[in-house]
Amino acid sequence: MSDSPNERRQVWITGIGLLTSLGEGSAATFDRLCDPAVAPRVDETRFAPYPVHPLVTVDYARQIPKKSDLRQMEGWQAIGVFAAGLALADAGIAGNSEILDRTDLVVAAGNGDRDCALDRKILETIGAEAASGAYLNQALSTGLRPTLYLGELSNLLAGNISIIHKATGSSRTLKGEEIAGVSALENAVRRISHCQGDVFLVGGALNAERDDLLLGYELAGNVWQQAYRPVWERDETCGGFVPGSAGAFLVLEAREHAEARGKSPYARLSGVVSDRSRRGTGEVISVLETLAETLGVAPGGRPLPVLSGASGGAPATGEERAFLEGSMEAGFVSAVRAYGSRLGHTVEAHAPLGVALAAMALHRGTLFPPCDTSALEKPFDGPFDRVLVTGVGHWRGEGLALIEKAT
Amino acid sequence: MEPRHLDRKGRPIVVVTGLGLVTSLGRGCDTTWAGLVAGRSGIRTITRFPTENLRTTIAGTVDSIECEPYSAYELSSRISEAAAEEAIRQSGIAPVGRFPGPLFIATPPSEFEWPLLRRLYDESPEPQLEGYKRMLAAARTGHYSGFQRQLEFASIADRMQDRFGTVGEPVSICTACASGATTVQMGLEAIRRGETQAALCVGADATVHPEGLIRFALLSALSTENAYPEKASKPFSKNRDGFVIAEGGGALVLESLAAAEARGAKVLAVVKGCGEKADEFHRTRSRPDGAAIIGAIRKTLADACVAPEDIDYINAHGTSTPENDKMEYFALDAVLGEHLRRTPISSNKSMVGHTLIAAGSVEAVISVLTIERGVLPPTINYDVPDPELPLDVVPNKAREQRVKTVLSNSFGFGGQNVCVVFSSEP
Numbered sequence: 001m002s003d004s005p006n007e008r009r010q011v012w013i014t015g016i017g018l019l020t021s022l023g024e025g026s027a028a029t030f031d032r033l034c035d036p037a038v039a040p041r042v043d044e045t046r047f048a049p050y051p052v053h054p055l056v057t058v059d060y061a062r063q064i065p066k067k068s069d070l071r072q073m074e075g076w077q078a079i080g081v082f083a084a085g086l087a088l089a090d091a092g093i094a095g096n097s098e099i100l101d102r103t104d105l106v107v108a109a110g111n112g113d114r115d116c117a118l119d120r121k122i123l124e125t126i127g128a129e130a131a132s133g134a135y136l137n138q139a140l141s142t143g144l145r146p147t148l149y150l151g152e153l154s155n156l157l158a159g160n161i162s163i164i165h166k167a168t169g170s171s172r173t174l175k176g177e178e179i180a181g182v183s184a185l186e187n188a189v190r191r192i193s194h195c196q197g198d199v200f201l202v203g204g205a206l207n208a209e210r211d212d213l214l215l216g217y218e219l220a221g222n223v224w225q226q227a228y229r230p231v232w233e234r235d236e237t238c239g240g241f242v243p244g245s246a247g248a249f250l251v252l253e254a255r256e257h258a259e260a261r262g263k264s265p266y267a268r269l270s271g272v273v274s275d276r277s278r279r280g281t282g283e284v285i286s287v288l289e290t291l292a293e294t295l296g297v298a299p300g301g302r303p304l305p306v307l308s309g310a311s312g313g314a315p316a317t318g319e320e321r322a323f324l325e326g327s328m329e330a331g332f333v334s335a336v337r338a339y340g341s342r343l344g345h346t347v348e349a350h351a352p353l354g355v356a357l358a359a360m361a362l363h364r365g366t367l368f369p370p371c372d373t374s375a376l377e378k379p380f381d382g383p384f385d386r387v388l389v390t391g392v393g394h395w396r397g398e399g400l401a402l403i404e405k406a407t
Numbered sequence: 408m409e410p411r412h413l414d415r416k417g418r419p420i421v422v423v424t425g426l427g428l429v430t431s432l433g434r435g436c437d438t439t440w441a442g443l444v445a446g447r448s449g450i451r452t453i454t455r456f457p458t459e460n461l462r463t464t465i466a467g468t469v470d471s472i473e474c475e476p477y478s479a480y481e482l483s484s485r486i487s488e489a490a491a492e493e494a495i496r497q498s499g500i501a502p503v504g505r506f507p508g509p510l511f512i513a514t515p516p517s518e519f520e521w522p523l524l525r526r527l528y529d530e531s532p533e534p535q536l537e538g539y540k541r542m543l544a545a546a547r548t549g550h551y552s553g554f555q556r557q558l559e560f561a562s563i564a565d566r567m568q569d570r571f572g573t574v575g576e577p578v579s580i581c582t583a584c585a586s587g588a589t590t591v592q593m594g595l596e597a598i599r600r601g602e603t604q605a606a607l608c609v610g611a612d613a614t615v616h617p618e619g620l621i622r623f624a625l626l627s628a629l630s631t632e633n634a635y636p637e638k639a640s641k642p643f644s645k646n647r648d649g650f651v652i653a654e655g656g657g658a659l660v661l662e663s664l665a666a667a668e669a670r671g672a673k674v675l676a677v678v679k680g681c682g683e684k685a686d687e688f689h690r691t692r693s694r695p696d697g698a699a700i701i702g703a704i705r706k707t708l709a710d711a712c713v714a715p716e717d718i719d720y721i722n723a724h725g726t727s728t729p730e731n732d733k734m735e736y737f738a739l740d741a742v743l744g745e746h747l748r749r750t751p752i753s754s755n756k757s758m759v760g761h762t763l764i765a766a767g768s769v770e771a772v773i774s775v776l777t778i779e780r781g782v783l784p785p786t787i788n789y790d791v792p793d794p795e796l797p798l799d800v801v802p803n804k805a806r807e808q809r810v811k812t813v814l815s816n817s818f819g820f821g822g823q824n825v826c827v828v829f830s831s832e833p
Contacts (some may be wrong), residue, residue, distance in 0.1 A: 128529070134459035137617055149623075158823070159820070168822075175561070215546055219558060275575055395559055
């Protein structure tokens, strides 16, 4: 690997690993998105009043053969390790120790699952008396599983991927909810194009089926708490996201590196850009406009379908909708699909998930049908050779990614 | 860019022009430095919360910054702000609030702490519900939205960006105990790519709370030498029995040499190079053959274009756990060989404790101070040398010695290993 500062290289997507509420694997997930007869899978009872998109039933042993490894992981880690394994296999580098030894990981992550049963037991017992501190110490010291922290720590998804799949070139974990996924993609693209790495495994995972996760996001009213509705159909003033369990990983590779090993790509990741506004009124719109300009997407170009990562949260989703409507009127956005309507909002995994679906769409030459009956999502069957993915955080962070047919 | 602004590989040379530091020894580079060269310990008996029933009751808390009521989010934010402000002021790069580059920041977990859980539980409008359902009912009232920042991973970075006006989306990082070093690496890479002329690299951690302490105790990682707090952290000693959890933060202003020269800034040190290698052996232990740590050191030297013999001081990860110090010695011996016998190596953690997420930042700052001030901070509490680790640890007393090229090591749980080389010359 050279490290010359002025080189620019294309970034190819050569492997995709998805594990979602609709299926195991990118093909199964995409097939079901394309099938108008398949409804989103939603569980409205387990966490009522909060609907969630539960993970499809999966036999983890196919990617995590040792039970002892699986026992040491919390749900989000197992989901992510599974999806990462699918991506490596898809790229044809699983088991290739020479390449794995220099595969760089950039993972977007939050925290792992707390022991909610222990929390409940402590809260029921602790009381308000002066000795409560001593009780808490005792209860945590004897009640916490010694390895639980390793299931919670943000960087231990990446750590487990290295342990299970032997990808060990380097390992960085980025945090910050949705924008962590955007930043992870952006960092890998920049490093590949500037010869600071040849092959990257990038992605994230969310276990949506967690009381503690819901509580964290509900503090500021971020979670949708009525019967399921698609993203654009949630009230703009008191919207919210419906969390979806998912793991989404991509193998990103320098074009030269992929060609040298005879690997053809799904698509090319042409650019990832991001910014952070203070979320004053209208700021999401103006930031998205500027970012689109930076990416070089503007009126008058080729057809441009958009896979929107909108969460459904207010007011960000309403502003993103205004940006997309304006772009459609200006004639440079051809179709919109909020993939979160079908797969749920997957927070840190959401941007990698969107890019994965965009690459699948380009590879197959077809976009999946509208996710709802809103005026924004319309049927589209025209030809296209590029897709824009939006990543607007429910609270902070704005990002765009452009995926193009590799030529 | 002129040739003298490029390194041997043709990349822009990156330099440090500002430093900021907060540790258990105090606030500001000068305060911590004075403590370090005096061989003073910042480790104390914990007073922040009751410690009955705990195996470990000592820590290196940051008490020099007021934070009442304590939360990890609030104190970590204040430490980040204090360190960054000091670094930006020293650099003189721009008025505080208009930093002309991106922010890379290592932050602790954004998670529930017990005072908040208890409030949500006790104040719930639906006390007939149980556990999390009861707390969710409290959350739905909207009365607790002010606590959102404790749970959002973007929030410390967001607050820092508001305060210092950094450019673009701030990047929050976790590579466990290597996180601080990763921020330096991200800044170095961004400047080398030509994306920016400057970067603000910060790491902070203030997680001395009951659960923060207990989870490391349960991993048998902490020293239990509670009776003599200042003697508990004893890296490279035969009787070392674990690390001492601590709080702190460090900040570095990185700039391209060209930009620093153009504005007449004082160059404190050159960031010669960084390297990283992930381990695939175990969640808390290194491969027995040390391959990943060795790989990280070798990749760092290669990136920095320096030979092992060029290293004339090592700022150790040196946590004082039996495992880390043994593996660190083993890896250094493999890479530096005979040269290691002649190379002083000390662990700041003997005095400031292990600042976890912030350790790489704190030690990067101290590495630069070591170059700048010509004194090697000691490894204190080195009373019983470990004969299996024959090292010049600068035992117990600081040593006046000019050094040119310093290797700073950071190794994290989860197998993330990052090293940085700083030098007085390009």
